[in-house]
Amino acid sequence: MPLANFIPTADDYLRYLPEIILTVVGVVIMFLEAVGGERRKPALGWLAGAGLLAAIWGSVVALGVGGTGFQNMVIVDGFATFFRILVLVIGLLTIVSSTQYLDREKANAGEFHALLLFSIAGQCVMASANELIMVFIGLEISSIASYILAGYLRDDRRNNESALKYFLLGSFATAFLLYGVAWVYGLTGSTNLAEVRRVLMTPESAPNLVLMGTAAALMFVGFAFKVSAAPFQVWAPDVYQGAPAPVSAFMSTGPKAAAFAVFLRVFITAFGPIATRWEPFVWGSAIATMIVGNFAALTQTNIKRLLAYSSIAHAGYVLVAVTAHSEIGTAAAMFYLAAYAFMQIGAFAVVTWFSRQGEKFVNVDDLAGLGERQPMVAAMLTIFLLSLIGVPLTGGFFGKFYIFRAALDSNLVWLTVIGLLNSAVAAYYYLRLIVVMYMKEPGAATENIGPVSAGLRVAILGSALATLVLGIFPSLVLDFAGRSAALVK
Amino acid sequence: MPELPLPTSVPLSWYLLLSAILFALGIAGFLYRRNIITVFMSIELMLNAVNLSFVTFSYKLKQVDGHIFSFFVMVVAAAEAAVGLAIILTVFKNRRTLEVDEIDSMKY
Amino acid sequence: MLDAVFFYTFALMTLTGAVLTITRKSAVHSAIWLIVSLLGVAGLYLLQQAEFLFAVQIVLYIGGIMVLFLFVIMLVNLDEAAKQRQFNNQRWIALGCAVIVGAEILYVLAKGTASLSLPAPAAAPAAGGNTEQIAVSLFRDYLLPFEAASLLLLAAIVGSVIMAKRRA
Numbered sequence: 001m002p003l004a005n006f007i008p009t010a011d012d013y014l015r016y017l018p019e020i021i022l023t024v025v026g027v028v029i030m031f032l033e034a035v036g037g038e039r040r041k042p043a044l045g046w047l048a049g050a051g052l053l054a055a056i057w058g059s060v061v062a063l064g065v066g067g068t069g070f071q072n073m074v075i076v077d078g079f080a081t082f083f084r085i086l087v088l089v090i091g092l093l094t095i096v097s098s099t100q101y102l103d104r105e106k107a108n109a110g111e112f113h114a115l116l117l118f119s120i121a122g123q124c125v126m127a128s129a130n131e132l133i134m135v136f137i138g139l140e141i142s143s144i145a146s147y148i149l150a151g152y153l154r155d156d157r158r159n160n161e162s163a164l165k166y167f168l169l170g171s172f173a174t175a176f177l178l179y180g181v182a183w184v185y186g187l188t189g190s191t192n193l194a195e196v197r198r199v200l201m202t203p204e205s206a207p208n209l210v211l212m213g214t215a216a217a218l219m220f221v222g223f224a225f226k227v228s229a230a231p232f233q234v235w236a237p238d239v240y241q242g243a244p245a246p247v248s249a250f251m252s253t254g255p256k257a258a259a260f261a262v263f264l265r266v267f268i269t270a271f272g273p274i275a276t277r278w279e280p281f282v283w284g285s286a287i288a289t290m291i292v293g294n295f296a297a298l299t300q301t302n303i304k305r306l307l308a309y310s311s312i313a314h315a316g317y318v319l320v321a322v323t324a325h326s327e328i329g330t331a332a333a334m335f336y337l338a339a340y341a342f343m344q345i346g347a348f349a350v351v352t353w354f355s356r357q358g359e360k361f362v363n364v365d366d367l368a369g370l371g372e373r374q375p376m377v378a379a380m381l382t383i384f385l386l387s388l389i390g391v392p393l394t395g396g397f398f399g400k401f402y403i404f405r406a407a408l409d410s411n412l413v414w415l416t417v418i419g420l421l422n423s424a425v426a427a428y429y430y431l432r433l434i435v436v437m438y439m440k441e442p443g444a445a446t447e448n449i450g451p452v453s454a455g456l457r458v459a460i461l462g463s464a465l466a467t468l469v470l471g472i473f474p475s476l477v478l479d480f481a482g483r484s485a486a487l488v489k
Numbered sequence: 490m491p492e493l494p495l496p497t498s499v500p501l502s503w504y505l506l507l508s509a510i511l512f513a514l515g516i517a518g519f520l521y522r523r524n525i526i527t528v529f530m531s532i533e534l535m536l537n538a539v540n541l542s543f544v545t546f547s548y549k550l551k552q553v554d555g556h557i558f559s560f561f562v563m564v565v566a567a568a569e570a571a572v573g574l575a576i577i578l579t580v581f582k583n584r585r586t587l588e589v590d591e592i593d594s595m596k597y
Numbered sequence: 598m599l600d601a602v603f604f605y606t607f608a609l610m611t612l613t614g615a616v617l618t619i620t621r622k623s624a625v626h627s628a629i630w631l632i633v634s635l636l637g638v639a640g641l642y643l644l645q646q647a648e649f650l651f652a653v654q655i656v657l658y659i660g661g662i663m664v665l666f667l668f669v670i671m672l673v674n675l676d677e678a679a680k681q682r683q684f685n686n687q688r689w690i691a692l693g694c695a696v697i698v699g700a701e702i703l704y705v706l707a708k709g710t711a712s713l714s715l716p717a718p719a720a721a722p723a724a725g726g727n728t729e730q731i732a733v734s735l736f737r738d739y740l741l742p743f744e745a746a747s748l749l750l751l752a753a754i755v756g757s758v759i760m761a762k763r764r765a
Contacts, residue, residue: 005737006736006737006740008740008741016741019745019748023748027751030755070740070741071737071738071739071740071741073739073741073742074741108759111755111759114755115752115755115756115759118748118751118752118755119752121748122748122749122752125745131742133557133558133561133739133742134741134742134745136561136562136565137561137565137742137745137746137749138745140565140568140569140749141745141748141749141752144568144569144572144749144752144753144756145752145756147572147573147576147756148572148576148752148755148756148759148760151576151579151760152759154579154583154759154760155583157583157584160576160579160580160583160584160592161580161592161593163576163579164525164576164577164580164592165592167569167572167573167576168525168528168529168532168573168589171529171532171569171573172519172532172535174565174569175512175515175532175535175536175539178536178539178562179512179535179538179539179542181539181558182539182542182543182546182555182558183542185543185546185554185555185558186505186542186545186546186549186550186555189550189552190554191554191558210705211705214701214702214705499600499601499604502706503604503608504641504645505706506703506706507608507611507612507641509699509702509703509706510612510699511611511612511615511634511638512698512699512702513695513696513698513699513702514612514615514616514619514695515615515619516694516695516698517619517691517692517694517695518618518619520690520691520694520695521619521691521692521695522619524624526624526627526628526666526669526670526673527618527619527624527627529666530618530619530627530628530631530666531618531619533631533635533662534615534618534619534631534634537634537635537638537658540638540650540654541638541641541642544641544642544645544647544650545645547645547647548645548646548647553727553730553731553734554734556647556649556650556727556731557731557734557735557739559647559650560649560650560653560731560735561742561746563650563653563654563657563658564746564749564750565746565749566658566662567657567661567662568749568750568752568753569753570662570665570666571665571753571754571756571757572753572756572757572760574665574666574669574757575756575757575760575761576760577669577673578669578672578673578760578761579760579761581673587673
């Protein structure tokens, strides 16, 4: 066996550049945290941010040498690059919105940033995976780091509970995913996505479709847990409510976007030929997810829990796009996930600022009079909420518009009707927040509220700007998404 | 190295059947137990069922890829065990209980 | 003949161990029955010529993971934990779920195995034992997952330390 067979080429390393950068920077941060004194703590956040920016540059470089690398383990195409950049940007917003939070709760910043970078590296691995083994390892890197982040303030009982539930249900879901992978491997003889597709396409070697459908269903259960789709969404409200607010923002966007990326890639690339088998259960899950998310959100009094249910509902809209399993469906899902990430992080950034030390103020009624006391922040929160409803001129509007158009193109009329009705229901609970902010007399919670810290200001303004830009010039992102979606085959 | 007896008289589907039963037992344990540590052990049972399937398919296909997948599953199981047990310990330190149902401080 | 005897022995170990793991009241007993079950699975690996996994199963799973489990069970206050209820009220729901899932899988297997047409195996495995083949495959084809797994382990180590250490 010549040694040269074992050595990857330089191009292979370039295709894997973002992950390498994130890993190295994460390790350096931990090292500096150990040797540097208290004085240098703020520098670690800057370093993590610089690492993320470098990784964004790395993703662009990787796209320059697109293709598969490391014996078909990774694939770098527009789709992978889109999701890599999306999770990296989510990471940047999370870092800027968490610096003040960590200070306030007297938590250790170095390890937080290192774990965040590892988690994002795992999500980048997922985005560029071309092999079920890479999907699995990426998913686990991302999850294990997120379990810890969810329980980062380990003396806080809510954090404990959040981490425990996330961990137990996450591992349970992974077992289902793996059992599905085992069956895919047994039936097709490969875990490479393109190879699985090839086997399914050739009639003479095509495996038993009942078994293949079961394998797809088992994998769907695993993914459904990760994207919090019904009926596997029960963990999400407790986990998002209990975790530190910036981490909830991260968990409800980053891992979710990456999980949808692999979901789309596995089901459209590998299982594309048996779409008629998996379409019914994704269809059912999409409807159930939208209804459960929206109707449960109606009665919530805790803002974090409300946003958690709204996050479930939004996963339902993306599932509508997945059900369409067409090119424009994929592009719509990509656009929606990007638009959703900004409005969700923006809303959570406001909650992070508003909740104060120990997250004391997280009730809807606490927001009373915010419009009077802090008009600027209230206006920003209004933008995010309007975008979550899907009002024109915001990213959320075009996201929903493209998704329902894709669904209609694929003749999913009922799904579209139910989705639209759900959007109307959703408007109620988002508008209720706006009404409380502007119409109610200021209460005790808005008294003595401090100014927004610089980091949070960047996060809030950045997210608001991105939400508006996506709503006014959607083609900036949509064109790229449309071109990349065609590649997912 | 002496040749191992090949299990020709036991059909491979029996191994798969065994793996399916093991997986179902894992699910039952996960839903049925209240003690967090035993709940976690049920997940280990499920992962073992997965590995058994991988090895069986690998044997049938005469490849080692399934073995490698199983190997990674074990690596991940070890990592999950370390993290999971650390989380369980923290929970126990703060609450002095290991009952799943009691860990429920958030209102609905 | 001999292999059938081995199969039944190991299968019996696996299933008995699994059933007792999820029904024993004491967590220590559960852990020990889980070890029996894992040993049974290890035996099945050996029957299917997965010698490397057999060794890993015993060294890593039983020697590493299960010892960690026992260690944690000893760390938490066992007397207190044993007094608490061990089974939840939804035992019938749980049992029902498991039976449904099991029946589903069995049905699918029964219906499908007859037509379980596996693709023709690739070229006969290269010379050398199972462990050598795994080594070649692991360090050539699966080099990237192998390296990525190191990041996974690093994240797990850092995470466990954060969770376990005292707050300064």
